[in-house]
Amino acid sequence: MMREEAFRFGRARHLVGIAGVPEGSAGETGVIVLNAGLVHRIGPFRLHVELTRQLNAAGYPTLRFDLSTLGDSGASGGGLTRTQQVCADVDDAMKLLAERAGCKNFVLVGLCSGAQNAHTVAASDPRVSGAVFLDGYAYRTLGYKLRHYLPRALDPARWARFLRHRAGGGGTDKPASEPVFAVAPAPREEVIADFTGMVGRGMKLYLVYSGGISYCFNHARQFRECFGKVMDHPAVTTSYRAETDHTYILTGDRARLVDGIGGWLARNFPPATGRHA
Amino acid sequence: MRNDPELPFFFGADNGLFGMYHAPASSPRRAVLMCPPLGQELIRTHRLYRQLAQALAAQGVAVLRFDYHGTGDSAGNSAEVDWNRCIGDAVTAAGELRSRAGLDRVVAFGARLGGSIALGAADRARFAEVIAWDPVVNGDDYVAALDTMQAALREDADRFNVPRSHADVAEQWLGFDIGESLRKQLMGLRVAPPNVPTLVLDSLPADATPRWEHLVSRRGKVAAISPPTPWNDLRRLEAAILSHPLIQAVSGRLTEDA
Numbered sequence: 001m002m003r004e005e006a007f008r009f010g011r012a013r014h015l016v017g018i019a020g021v022p023e024g025s026a027g028e029t030g031v032i033v034l035n036a037g038l039v040h041r042i043g044p045f046r047l048h049v050e051l052t053r054q055l056n057a058a059g060y061p062t063l064r065f066d067l068s069t070l071g072d073s074g075a076s077g078g079g080l081t082r083t084q085q086v087c088a089d090v091d092d093a094m095k096l097l098a099e100r101a102g103c104k105n106f107v108l109v110g111l112c113s114g115a116q117n118a119h120t121v122a123a124s125d126p127r128v129s130g131a132v133f134l135d136g137y138a139y140r141t142l143g144y145k146l147r148h149y150l151p152r153a154l155d156p157a158r159w160a161r162f163l164r165h166r167a168g169g170g171g172t173d174k175p176a177s178e179p180v181f182a183v184a185p186a187p188r189e190e191v192i193a194d195f196t197g198m199v200g201r202g203m204k205l206y207l208v209y210s211g212g213i214s215y216c217f218n219h220a221r222q223f224r225e226c227f228g229k230v231m232d233h234p235a236v237t238t239s240y241r242a243e244t245d246h247t248y249i250l251t252g253d254r255a256r257l258v259d260g261i262g263g264w265l266a267r268n269f270p271p272a273t274g275r276h277a
Numbered sequence: 278m279r280n281d282p283e284l285p286f287f288f289g290a291d292n293g294l295f296g297m298y299h300a301p302a303s304s305p306r307r308a309v310l311m312c313p314p315l316g317q318e319l320i321r322t323h324r325l326y327r328q329l330a331q332a333l334a335a336q337g338v339a340v341l342r343f344d345y346h347g348t349g350d351s352a353g354n355s356a357e358v359d360w361n362r363c364i365g366d367a368v369t370a371a372g373e374l375r376s377r378a379g380l381d382r383v384v385a386f387g388a389r390l391g392g393s394i395a396l397g398a399a400d401r402a403r404f405a406e407v408i409a410w411d412p413v414v415n416g417d418d419y420v421a422a423l424d425t426m427q428a429a430l431r432e433d434a435d436r437f438n439v440p441r442s443h444a445d446v447a448e449q450w451l452g453f454d455i456g457e458s459l460r461k462q463l464m465g466l467r468v469a470p471p472n473v474p475t476l477v478l479d480s481l482p483a484d485a486t487p488r489w490e491h492l493v494s495r496r497g498k499v500a501a502i503s504p505p506t507p508w509n510d511l512r513r514l515e516a517a518i519l520s521h522p523l524i525q526a527v528s529g530r531l532t533e534d535a
Contacts, residue, residue: 003287003291003292003293003352004287004350004352005287006285006286006287006295006350007285008281008283008284008285013281016283016285016297018285018295018350037515038324038517039320039515040320040323040324041350042320042349042350044320044452044515045317045320045452045453046348046349046355046452046453049349049350050354071323072283072285072297072327074283211437211438212436212437214438242438243437243438243439243441244437245436245437246436247452247515249430249436249451249452250441250445250446250449250452251355251449251452251453251454252445253445
């Protein structure tokens with residue numbers, strides 16, 4: 001049985017992570033999983049544990065770790081911006097996995113703010129050869145608005161509710177769930193340029209978006225609507241999972257996501273020996 | 278090995294248990310084992326457990342946080358979580374803490390089921406005292422509450438675009454596979470008063486049914502902390518639980534002993 005190892009590492013020994021290095025995986029592509037929101041490295045509902053262990057079984061070295069000030073990691077000091085800090089932390093993570101497993105290339109996996117951080121690093125670091133963006137950047141397109149508003153505008157029951165509400169002088173809206181995760185927007189053209197640059201230098205991308213972000217994304221076509229023709233590039237794979245929530249709370253959804261990432265990795269970064277096919 | 282103030286490591290049988298040891302700056306005078314709750318409550322309280330551990334370490338207390346088999350970073354799948362094994366893991370962790378801190382006297386702290394595990398392990402782990410925060414003392418009620426929330430989750434419009442099938446949500450509690458044995462174990466759970474001093478920290482809503490009299494009738498007391506903790510609010514399922522009053526209460530209790 002492969003055992004995981006716990007590490008305190010980084011330029012200020014401020015980071016905490018768990019590495020899984022299967023026997024005979026030296027030199028394989030390493031997979032690094034970033035925090036989703038404020039959840040510590042095990043991931044929402046333990047998603048990152050399940051993902052890294054399944055990838056270990058498939059022959060990939062992995063590291064799930066906490067970025068500076070998240071989970072069990074401390075601050076590094078040094079007055080860096082958050083973006084600089086994220087890049088430096090992932091650099092520390094890649095160095096650790098290079099040292100432990102001889103990895104030269106890496107795939108970054110991130111959900112929500114994790115996708116945003118993975119995007120930032122992937123856009124600038126040549127060691128990153130692939131990225132999995134789970135509910136990453138998204139923009140309300142014209143298509144989104146038509147799909148969202150048109151059915152509502154044509155729904156008589158909804159109009160009746162609206163008119164009743166107005167006649168009654170309004171009322172207290174049901175409080176919305178507290179937002180836990182959010183991706184801060186980046187200029188769309190900048191994101192498109194980043195994606196174009198990534199595939200231009202040979203990176204493979206896997207974008208998986210869930211029904212849990214229906215406030216801004218609601219159809220598989222929206223990948224193309226948001227990011228244009230770069231989504232047609234053979235290095236880009238997209239998947240829209242309308243039925244799932246943002247953090248994959250149901251274990252079946254989570255298992256399908258993990259299988260999907262494992263399959264994408266096997267197709268794009270097959271382990272050299274193919275021992276765990 | 279460097280002397281990091283917070284050291285992550287694996288221990289126990291097959292090195293399958295994850296631990297985080299918080300070493301005080303000087304030789305520890307006391308030791309606290311922090312038993313986590315299970316399921317989503319483990320994730321929600323992770324930050325608070327770390328803050329409490331750091332506060333205690335600053336007071337000269339050696340602290341061990343750890344994950345049971347099948348939880349957190351420890352080996353095993355969520356469906357393998359077993360009540361008796363959790364108790365056994367707490368006993369193992371207490372031994373690990375004694376060894377690292379060089380102290381025999383260990384106080385246990387736990388929130389929710391973590392408090393119940395600490396109480397259940399008190400004799401075997403030879404805890405000197407148990408501090409339990411809203412411990413689960415009646416498993417029937419706890420299982421019913423989880424089942425109710427799981428049923429509501431199935432059609433939670435804030436989470437899913439369309440309600441999910443009953444099969445999609447079966448044999449899970451709020452994000453985690455649940456084995457049939459753990460369900461039965463929890464349904465039969467009746468926490469008995471331990472033979473050691475017990476402090477129950479109560480932050481349940483005033484109308485909550487579990488009361489603690491039987492736990493503290495012999496050698497313990499109850500202290501209320503506020504505001505009430507929203508353990509069972511589905512809308513806050515993924516929001517961290519933070520509580521400065523809790524940190525003050527636990528730190529204060531250990532200072533009384535100094």
